Amino acid sequence: MNLPAALNLVEPLDRQTLGERAYAQLADLLISGRLAPGEKLSLRAAADVLGVSIMPVREAVSRLVADRALEVTPNRAVRVPLMSAAQFRDLTKVRIAIEGHAAAQAALHRDKRDLASIAQAEQAMRTESEQPKPDLPRAVEFNKTFHFAVYEAAHSPILVEIIRALWLKVGPVINLDLRANPERLAKGDAIRFHANVRKAIAAGDEAAAQAGIAADISGAAEVILSRGGLAG
Secondary structure (H helix, E strand, O other): OOOOHHHHHOOOOOOOOHHHHHHHHHHHHHHOOOOOOOOEEOHHHHHHHHOOOHHHHHHHHHHHHHOOOOEEOOOOOEEOOOOEHHHHHHHHHHHHHHHHHHHHHHHHHOOHHHHHHHHHHHHHHHHHHOOOOOOHHHHHHHHHHHHHHHHHOOOOHHHHHHHHHHHHHHHHHHHHHHHHOOHHHHHOHHHHHHHHHHHHHHHOOHHHHHHHHHHHHHHHHHHHHHHOOOEO
């Protein structure tokens, strides 16, 4: 089975670091919700689009399977794992704890460049959401950019690495849901929470930054769980 049109969004790889680059590209598709739970991944199709042989893609997929971001089915197909409601609730609790901590650390350690990046990402998502017909994939990308601008501002590479591992698992659920349900964007909860987080980080308010990220994560999770679309 071929990959969806999402792979048309990535660029051919520089042949010097093929395994790492293939991993980064495929990981970004998962984190950004461009691959859906249950969707099969053709190694040959991925290799063709990335402009490499199948070996770097096989290496990247093996790493993603080890990360539990992809899985191999009994018939040897590679796919994005389905997620149960219980697994999603567990991930949500962990995300609130870890990402909330990162936001609090960002309020302590952010510099001028961080504040500019956070403000730019927050404004970009706000502007897109206010369009008569928002571009949902762009809004999803802006949402991811905002969150990681906040987490990078904590100046803890290990913390960002842990968060990326969490988003590898949950990205296909949270971001696919946002793309499929534009009313979430129109309602404006994420925009409001993002603004609160930005202001809290700029003010150096650890508690408010942590609370804002927690509210953003839990609010989105409640909507997703209420739809009843998760496995099991």
